[in-house]
Amino acid sequence: MSETENPFRYTAALAGEIELRWQRYWAENGTFHAPNPVGELADPTHPRAGAPKLHVQDMFPYPSGAGLHVGHPLGYIGTDSYTRYQRMAGFNVLHPMGFDAFGLPAEQYAVQTGTHPAVTTAANVERYRQQLRRLGLAYDERRSFSTTDPEYYRWTQWIFLQVFNSWFDPEAGKARPIDELIAEYESGARGPEWASMSPAQRRKVIDDHRLAYVSEAPVNWCPGLGTVLANEEVTPDGRSERGNFPVFQRSLKQWMMRITAYGDRLVDDLDSLDWPEPVKLMQRNWIGRSRGAHVDFPIGDEHIRVFTTRPDTLFGATYMVLAPEHELVARIVPGAWPAGTHEKWTGGAATPAEAVAAYRAAAAAKTEEERTADGKVKTGVFTGAYAVNPVNGAEVPVFVADYVLAGYGTGAIMAVPAHDERDFAFATVFELPVIRTVEAPEGFEGAWVGDGRAINSGFLNGLAKDEAKAAMIAWLEEHGKGAGATTYRLRDWLFSRQRYWGEPFPIVYDETGLPVALPESMLPVELPDVDDFSPRTFDPDDADSEPETPLSRKKDWVQVELDLGDGPKTYTRETNTMPQWAGSCWYELRYLDPHNDKALVDPANEAYWMGPRSERDPGGVDLYVGGVEHAVLHLLYARFWHKVLFDLGHVSSFEPFRKLFNQGYIQAYAFRDARGVIVPAEEVVERDGKWYYGDQQVTREYGKMGKSLKNVVTPDEMCEQYGADTFRVYEMAMGPLDVSRPWETRAVVGSQRFLQRVWRLVVDEETGAVRPMDGELDPKTRKVLHRVIAGVREDMDELRFNTAIAKLIELTNTLTPLPSVSREAIEPLVLMLSPFAPHLAEELWSRLGHEGTLAYADFPKADPAQLVADSITYPVQVNGKVRGRVEVAPDTPEADVRAQALAAVAEALAGREPKKVIVVKGRLVSVVV
């Protein structure tokens, strides 16, 4: 075996020994502790105390029972490499890691295994910690926590109380303490009714203003999961994102958070963030802000209020549509069809009432999916009623149609077929008139939605689109027929879940049935131990089932005697729990001051790590790395909470994450045999471009790594076979961090060979001795060294780890064949390698005679003098083809380069006179004849 020949070769076994040793060293010496400005974690003696800060974070994991596969740590290794580099470059680096351990999956896993979620969660977290430690990730372990720690969720509950105890002041555009609202009512500033109200009535009025409130409203009930879900957790086809169960609309009493109040700021502040455009776009789409107007169309003694983004086209409104669920529908239907009703409008029914009833029943029976199915022909039915267009008094027929959604705007529209494609399609089916009110290009057919001058529009005629909108809104407001308005697609956040494994609400109910906030002194409200933590499960299709909270079964916990200031009384506890998102809504703040029991974070620590750098700067985490799947859910909720905390003065940053980076995924091949059964990918071999499992041919597919696809590769295996450093280098070298790519175990050896070559530069494989380092570095190699240093720094700053590693390999390959080794090149190489292969680098650094860790050594700097080339070779093109080359000194004047170039291609020119000669400095010369 090789061990006997080269006993000191850098093998997986040796790597493992080195890695465990340095991991122990780092832990024992607290190498990666980052000092805070104030408090328990302050340390003025720390080498980076008072240095410029850098706060880098990964989206923390949910610790699943399956443990990590090689795809999971990709982002973690990326941020680890980046922060190790920046620490050496002089920054005080905060790079923490925690665990998102509450929530449905933890509970489901516990139910499956029959163990208490607290037990399985703790075990899973421990397993994750060990796996991450084995990879040498440089976290400040003092700042690690799980969202399930009572000391952590105490502050999650505290934030809930902040939200509960505040209201959104539309004048100020921000949240204010609820006491200030109560004071306004008590002063009479909000009308005289207050004085005559009972205490319970007053509480109801106040409760209706809170940012966290209880409401009875249609919500997403998912019997398969036994809980209600937020809109964000329901897929467009009406199923649960987790588990893919059917979701039904049920009117239920639930906790909501008034995220809609922040709709404008959540949209506007996206502009201040350094985030990938697709994520910003998804948030904008989700919030769905549209500006336009509300317009009232009189109908009998009532009116239909519509929302439109095109008030400028009001003169072209030739009919109206109500959503089938619209409450006005039943009231406006007359007893008989008006004389002369178009036969296509009646749906074949004898009376409007029958027609409408049949249509509503049909609409109700359809799923969301069927209603919005692609390419669907517009359907609808005439209500028999006419409303009046408020601008011109024209009578317009009112239809019911399911292309108008009850949940958006007012659930009613004015239809302008000339300038809206949906209305046009409907008008075509029902043969409704089309009146053009915006000038369209010559010969245009269909619905013109572009710009143009207003026509057929009375006082708007001649105005451009935007002018016409403004003019119409002004007219509507002046005549009391409508008003400018903004609507949002965003709905308030449904915040309660009927599950066990979540944060309990710090809320009790008194005899009025109204919620009472517990005082801060009673936090945390600990999740009680129960015998039966599993949710009440239902037939996934049973829409009529009723949610039941596991905590409600624990009667002795639910009934509680408390003294909340007016003597001991019996209260009933809230038995819902918070959604999984609660814990991850603010964890970036807790890392800053993890053990503070006076505040969720000391303001000085928050200002240092996350505060704005300038007036317009949003503040927040300097780099936040995670998958794009959280584009809406987590990132929207976290922004919302952060803004509430900002408004109430608890944080100085108004956004939690200044820069966001979406890492790609490591994917894998999976193989199926002839029966379509997945076979273990590990045992499949390739022959002549085909794949075989044993001797049977199998087909290959590409996708996720997962147990069911039998293609999981774990970091543990990689550490065993190659060592953690090789694994880290491979993951970083295989491509840019934001690109998804296939895992290929057999290619990992390339990274191992690289590290072996570096090792060999320093250590004699036969004797284990450090090689002599007295070699002189020749000038040419020195230039390579400095070019690599400059390039690596640039790449590291831009998170281009793959090209940085390529440059390190290039340097290594330059040094390997040299007859003697030089410290001048070896030491910078070791330092530059350390962000990727920290254990190996530490080991070599110490063998090179240095004391302690290199984590705070200066990252090499290039000498600018060494970056200047001795000479430049210009390729000379004639009519686009390279016909010659000239080598000149770097400072050769352009005219000389030109002359030499022309001389070099004289033969190719064959006496022809150049029409044009282009000299691109430092690049090439192009001659045109």
Added chain:
RNA sequence: GUCCCCGUAGACCAAUCGGCAGAGUCGAUGGACUCAAAAUCCAUUCAGUGUGGGUUCGAAUCCCACCGGGGACACCA
């Protein structure tokens, strides 16, 4: 259907402002070492940039159309 991103050697990926298509890795092939093999080392191989146009002295890079892959949105008035 609309919008966005991406197509470069057999595979993964480089290529700064439009300037010689190749930094790096795997694989394959050959060689060194070995009794032999593994490991290691050395060397070689391979694309003209998805397709077709256009702009330009010059295009992987810019523009247009199409093909293929991925993503977002999809009756939001």
